[in-house]
Amino acid sequence: KDIRKKQTTLGSFLCSALRDELEVDCVLFDGGNIRGDKDYEPNPEHYLGSRWTFTLADLEQELPWSSEMVIIVLRGQELREALHYSRTVKLGSGGFLQADGGVHVDPATQEVKRVGNEPLDYSRIYRVGVMHASLAGMNGNPVFEEWRKRHIMPQEDSGKPAKELLKKQFSRRMWDKMPEFHEINVSQSGVLSREEVRNAYVQTFTRCCESVDASMDQLLAVADADETGEITSFNYEAIFRLPTWITLAHFTKEQAISSKKSSSEQTLMGSFLCDALRKELEVDCVLFDGGNVRGDRDYCPQPGHHRGSKWAFTVADLRRELPWPSEMATVRMEGRQISEAVQASRAKVSTPSRRLGSKAPAVPNIAGISRSFDSSHQLAGGFLQCDSGMQVRPDNSVSQIAGEPIDFKKRYTVGVLYNALMGMNQNPVFEKWRNEPGNRIVGQCPHARELLTRHFLRRLWKLTQNKLNIKQDEDISRDKLHAAIQQVFPRAGGNMRRSLLRRLLSTVVVEDGSGRGFKSSGITYKEYQNTLSKVSHEEVEGHDYERECNDPEMHERYNTGGSRQEEV
Numbered sequence: 001k002d003i004r005k006k007q008t009t010l011g012s013f014l015c016s017a018l019r020d021e022l023e024v025d026c027v028l029f030d031g032g033n034i035r036g037d038k039d040y041e042p043n044p045e046h047y048l049g050s051r052w053t054f055t056l057a058d059l060e061q062e063l064p065w066s067s068e069m070v071i072i073v074l075r076g077q078e079l080r081e082a083l084h085y086s087r088t089v090k091l092g093s094g095g096f097l098q099a100d101g102g103v104h105v106d107p108a109t110q111e112v113k114r115v116g117n118e119p120l121d122y123s124r125i126y127r128v129g130v131m132h133a134s135l136a137g138m139n140g141n142p143v144f145e146e147w148r149k150r151h152i153m154p155q156e157d158s159g160k161p162a163k164e165l166l167k168k169q170f171s172r173r174m175w176d177k178m179p180e181f182h183e184i185n186v187s188q189s190g191v192l193s194r195e196e197v198r199n200a201y202v203q204t205f206t207r208c209c210e211s212v213d214a215s216m217d218q219l220l221a222v223a224d225a226d227e228t229g230e231i232t233s234f235n236y237e238a239i240f241r242l243p244t245w246i247t248l249a250h251f252t253k254e255q256a257i258s259s260k261k262s263s264s265e266q267t268l269m270g271s272f273l274c275d276a277l278r279k280e281l282e283v284d285c286v287l288f289d290g291g292n293v294r295g296d297r298d299y300c301p302q303p304g305h306h307r308g309s310k311w312a313f314t315v316a317d318l319r320r321e322l323p324w325p326s327e328m329a330t331v332r333m334e335g336r337q338i339s340e341a342v343q344a345s346r347a348k349v350s351t352p353s354r355r356l357g358s359k360a361p362a363v364p365n366i367a368g369i370s371r372s373f374d375s376s377h378q379l380a381g382g383f384l385q386c387d388s389g390m391q392v393r394p395d396n397s398v399s400q401i402a403g404e405p406i407d408f409k410k411r412y413t414v415g416v417l418y419n420a421l422m423g424m425n426q427n428p429v430f431e432k433w434r435n436e437p438g439n440r441i442v443g444q445c446p447h448a449r450e451l452l453t454r455h456f457l458r459r460l461w462k463l464t465q466n467k468l469n470i471k472q473d474e475d476i477s478r479d480k481l482h483a484a485i486q487q488v489f490p491r492a493g494g495n496m497r498r499s500l501l502r503r504l505l506s507t508v509v510v511e512d513g514s515g516r517g518f519k520s521s522g523i524t525y526k527e528y529q530n531t532l533s534k535v536s537h538e539e540v541e542g543h544d545y546e547r548e549c550n551d552p553e554m555h556e557r558y559n560t561g562g563s564r565q566e567e568v
Contacts, residue, residue: 032094291381
């Protein structure tokens with residue numbers, strides 16, 4: 001009630017859920033689009049008891065319209081002005097902006113004091129979720145009008161309906177209450193079927209049996225991103241999101257890591273990502289299309305910069321570099337085919353792009369393949385980045401694989417983008433491989449970003465060693481792990497810590513050799529040691545990780561994954 005006159009608890013509840021799903025710093029939502037006008041007060045005599053169960057019907061009543069959400073960037077000063085105007089000049093109108101729980105406003109002056117539970121910084125750039133209609137001028141907020149003058153207005157169909165975003169976020173929270181992956185997967189097939197998820201849902205939410213089918217659709221919409229009807233362990237892990245400021249690796253100035261020109265030359269970022277993928281996939285080499293590495297930046301710390309002498313490569317940085325799913329396929333190829341694929345990919349981008357319709361030079365004669373490519377189909381993104389175990393000669397032929405001289409007749413296990421293998425960048429060697437009888441993809445095709453996240457998260461086991469105080473042959477319970485994470489990340493909320501715990505457990509090297517998976521009860525001492533053995537000493541050496549996680553200034557700066565000017 002009074003959604004147009006004051007910040008309400010329901011407004012904060014909905015905006016906080018939108019903020020978590022959009023993964024932004026804050027959400028501003030026009031109060032006039034929240035239409036329920038009711039109090040959610042539980043009645044002791046009601047069958048729901050002491051709690052009100054907020055249902056889909058309640059959500060439909062509160063948000064009867066689609067209310068598409070878009071993400072924009074605003075400086076702290078602009079954020080303050082937008083909220084202040086909406087709560088003074090627009091008081092009592094539909095333009096009164098409701099905000100999430102991390103935004104603190106002085107009720108007397110309507111001045112913003114904190115954003116993301118941190119003091120408001122007028123010069124900082126914040127990622128803000130707003131309604132597309134509000135940005136387009138629906139309620140005449142002058143801050144949004146000025147924003148439209150300086151930026152290209154996003155198309156209306158580029159927004160995401162608020163109701164759909166909220167359903168996804170609430171579904172993630174339902175997954176968090178359900179059993180672990182291996183407990184749901186009673187068939188031990190390694191993938192969750194709809195029936196298995198349905199059974200787990202009924203066991204967890206015994207009083208919601210009437211709405212099982214509707215809830216199942218929402219649960220699967222969050223987990224089954226590939227729409228295959230099955231949920232792999234990687235799909236399951238992706239449900240539980242990590243905070244964007246979590247550090248995955250560190251780069252020094254001497255390393256000079258850069259992702260610039262990844263579509264036309266071998267970069268250190270390309271080698272770095274391919275090395276991690278090779279370890280996680282446990283293959284001989286990795287070939288990754290440079291066009292899927294999108295960061296286009298130098299990771300070089302500067303003197304006096306808040307990152308200090310090392311650049312902290314965060315979850316936000318990884319998302320910037322790999323914004324697309326980038327499914328990885330594991331295949332077997334002869335050394336000759338690997339060398340020819342690299343040659344073909346690098347020959348295609350050796351000349352500048354031409355006018356649409358002109359012909360590009362023919363690719364050198366490789367294994368009987370000689371063809372001319374129309375530049376309208378010629379994609380520079382096909383340049384294959386390689387791991388550091390591969391050595392490439394000046395003529396772009398491969399001389400070493402996994403640090404050993406290449407054997408052209410040997411069949412190596414290779415990690416390669418599934419879409420590239422299916423013809424995305426028209427590599428003739430991949431096309432020929434695809435058409436040869438007997439060639440097939442080995443196992444599943446997990447997303448590259450999830451593989452990399454799992455690989456880098458393993459370093460947290462090293463960082464929690466001092467907090468766990470483990471004795472030899474002592475098993476580690478789930479509660480003990482949760483307490484250790486709380487000590488390492490004292491500023492992290494409950495949902496964040498639970499997500500970290502689930503993602504950390506996903507990296508465990510299971511004792512029976514069946515792979516990695518979630519463990520509901522905890523892990524054994526042997527499993528703990530096996531997991532630690534997977535972490536290289538160099539990844540955590542000399543890193544004051546605890547200070548980084550708990551320093552308010554560093555947390556605030558990492559929260560957007562980069563410097564303020566870079567975000568602009």
